[in-house]
Amino acid sequence: MTLVIPVGPQHPALKEPGFFKFEAKGEEITKVDFYLGYAHRGIEETFARRNYKHNIYLSERVCGICNICHSSCYTQAVEKLAGIDPPERAKYIRALIAEFERIHNHFLWLGVAAHQIGFDTLFMLAMRDREIVMDMREMISGNRVHSATNTIGGVRRDVTPEQVPKLLKGLDKLEKAMDYYLNLFQSDRTIIARCSNVGVLKKEDAIKYCAVGPVARASGVETDLRKEDPAGIYSKLSFDVITEKDGDVLARGMVRLREVMESIKMSRQILREIPGGPLRVPVELKIPPNEAIQRVEAPRGELLYYVRSNGTENPERVRIRTPSYATWSSFSTMMVGGTVAEIPIVIWSIDPCFSCTDRVTLVDAKTGKAKVYTLEELGRRHK
Amino acid sequence: MNSQEIANLIKADVEDVKIISERCLFASSDKKRFMKIIQSLKSSGVSHISTITAVDNGKSIELIYHFDCKPAMLNLKIFLPLEDISIPTIIELFPGAVLYERDVAEMMGVKIEGRPSMDRLFLPEDWPQGNYPLRKKKEEKPT
Numbered sequence: 001m002t003l004v005i006p007v008g009p010q011h012p013a014l015k016e017p018g019f020f021k022f023e024a025k026g027e028e029i030t031k032v033d034f035y036l037g038y039a040h041r042g043i044e045e046t047f048a049r050r051n052y053k054h055n056i057y058l059s060e061r062v063c064g065i066c067n068i069c070h071s072s073c074y075t076q077a078v079e080k081l082a083g084i085d086p087p088e089r090a091k092y093i094r095a096l097i098a099e100f101e102r103i104h105n106h107f108l109w110l111g112v113a114a115h116q117i118g119f120d121t122l123f124m125l126a127m128r129d130r131e132i133v134m135d136m137r138e139m140i141s142g143n144r145v146h147s148a149t150n151t152i153g154g155v156r157r158d159v160t161p162e163q164v165p166k167l168l169k170g171l172d173k174l175e176k177a178m179d180y181y182l183n184l185f186q187s188d189r190t191i192i193a194r195c196s197n198v199g200v201l202k203k204e205d206a207i208k209y210c211a212v213g214p215v216a217r218a219s220g221v222e223t224d225l226r227k228e229d230p231a232g233i234y235s236k237l238s239f240d241v242i243t244e245k246d247g248d249v250l251a252r253g254m255v256r257l258r259e260v261m262e263s264i265k266m267s268r269q270i271l272r273e274i275p276g277g278p279l280r281v282p283v284e285l286k287i288p289p290n291e292a293i294q295r296v297e298a299p300r301g302e303l304l305y306y307v308r309s310n311g312t313e314n315p316e317r318v319r320i321r322t323p324s325y326a327t328w329s330s331f332s333t334m335m336v337g338g339t340v341a342e343i344p345i346v347i348w349s350i351d352p353c354f355s356c357t358d359r360v361t362l363v364d365a366k367t368g369k370a371k372v373y374t375l376e377e378l379g380r381r382h383k
Numbered sequence: 384m385n386s387q388e389i390a391n392l393i394k395a396d397v398e399d400v401k402i403i404s405e406r407c408l409f410a411s412s413d414k415k416r417f418m419k420i421i422q423s424l425k426s427s428g429v430s431h432i433s434t435i436t437a438v439d440n441g442k443s444i445e446l447i448y449h450f451d452c453k454p455a456m457l458n459l460k461i462f463l464p465l466e467d468i469s470i471p472t473i474i475e476l477f478p479g480a481v482l483y484e485r486d487v488a489e490m491m492g493v494k495i496e497g498r499p500s501m502d503r504l505f506l507p508e509d510w511p512q513g514n515y516p517l518r519k520k521k522e523e524k525p526t
Contacts, residue, residue: 035502035503035504036504036505037503037504037505037506037507040505040506042516044517045516045517207430207431208430208478208479209478209479209481210430210431210432210433210477210478210479210480228453228454229406229454229456291409292403293407293449293456293458295433295456302433302451304433304434304449306436306447306449306458308438316438317436317438319434319436319438319447321433321434321449321483325482326433326434326479328482329478329479329481329482
């Protein structure tokens with residue numbers, strides 16, 4: 001008997017709901033379909049109706065978690081359009097806050113992943129330690145989440161010499177915490193039982209379906225735009241591209257946790273080597289007709305902005321391709337063959353910009369009877 | 384491949400190639416030669432399509448295929464006249480484009496040849512047929 005299991009679409013607390021239709025034979029998932037767009041706000045069209053400065057604010061609202069990546073990608077694209085080169089110090093500050101964003105994103109991922117597999121102690125510990133980096137972000141930018149650091153031609157806030165020792169101390173704490181989680185992730189029975197060999201994406205499928213970021217790297221694809229197409233000062237920073245071989249949920253977790261260690265290393269290098277000088281250069285908002293493309297490695301992978309100017313203060317067209325969107329193509333491959341109980345952790349393992357598994361209705365395809373399950377019920381292993 | 388290598392590979396089938404940097408180039412072509420370019424990219428080992436951008440410039444619809452040729456980014460522009468906004472599907476060669484084709488179809492009204500059924504991806508189910516949100520709106524006459 002095949003069951004049709006609709007998952008989603010709404011979760012009142014999260015930004016981007018989505019809808020999945022799983023078909024299951026017994027416990028095994030046989031087919032997946034999804035429908036996006038419940039949070040489609042027409043941002044690309046809105047970009048064309050506002051001027052370049054207003055659009056920085058808008059780009060940060062595409063995604064709350066990775067707002068810096070969006071504004072940094074957008075501002076760098078506009079700088080290319082206008083032929084501006086921001087000062088070196090600004091590039092360093094951009095990279096620093098972007099790496100802080102990666103750290104807090106991956107800590108958040110760890111926490112929610114732990115929650116999805118019923119390991120709530122780890123959830124609380126990860127969220128506690130995430131506060132260290134949130135405080136560091138607040139120290140630099142004045143805000144925990146939306147830091148509004150980037151502007152066209154540079155950055156808006158400086159890192160003062162008094163802040164540097166505090167930031168270094170924070171990085172030490174984060175390194176110690178992540179070292180503990182790395183050991184835990186490799187040795188804890190619960191984590192291995194729930195994550196190992198689950199939601200596997202093979203290397204050839206990752207390449208075929210153009211997966212990006214940690215999802216691709218966990219399948220053994222060595223891709224990282226900070227190395228391949230470095231923007232700003234990334235070509236000057238020394239770090240390793242983290243890859244894993246297995247392509248399962250555990251590998252995707254390991255990639256993210258090990259990346260945090262690399263980000264800590266890079267942040268230290270930035271704080272050590274940051275040059276003096278101005279923070280931004282003046283910008284003329286009327287940009288002659290031109291087009292530019294910019295990519296950055298967001299915490300979830302390749303983020304792309306295409307911007308076209310038309311001689312006015314407003315862009316003609318802005319196209320945004322977020323990393324979560326790129327990952328959906330490979331999603332079916334991960335799910336088919338898995339079990340219903342794996343749905344929450346596999347969805348979360350790709351770190352989507354939304355989680356919508358809190359309201360699940362299991363419908364018996366023959367009788368049409370429906371029962372609503374909560375996320376917790378679904379997350380439990382069926383006996 | 385870097386920009387120059389890609390330019391050499393596709394130069395017979397494109398009208399103009401603008402090399403921005405070692406890792407970025409723009410090229411434009413038309414629907415007739417489109418599949419040939421796609422095939423030569425695929426056979427040269429390009430496997431990653433980043434996205435497809437659709438732009439309504441008032442006179443035609445431009446489709447910009449962004450290929451990551453590791454490390455260079457090829458931005459391939461195809462101009463489609465307003466009378467015939469259609470393009471063959473590339474998902475046989477680049478399965479990663481499966482959602483991007485649905486995206487440009489519903490947002491810009493591009494007909495993807497070879498993909499008969501394309502469900503809605505972003506727009507609501509009751510969105511009116513034939514209304515494409517990213518098309519340029521005709522300017523309303525002042526009353």
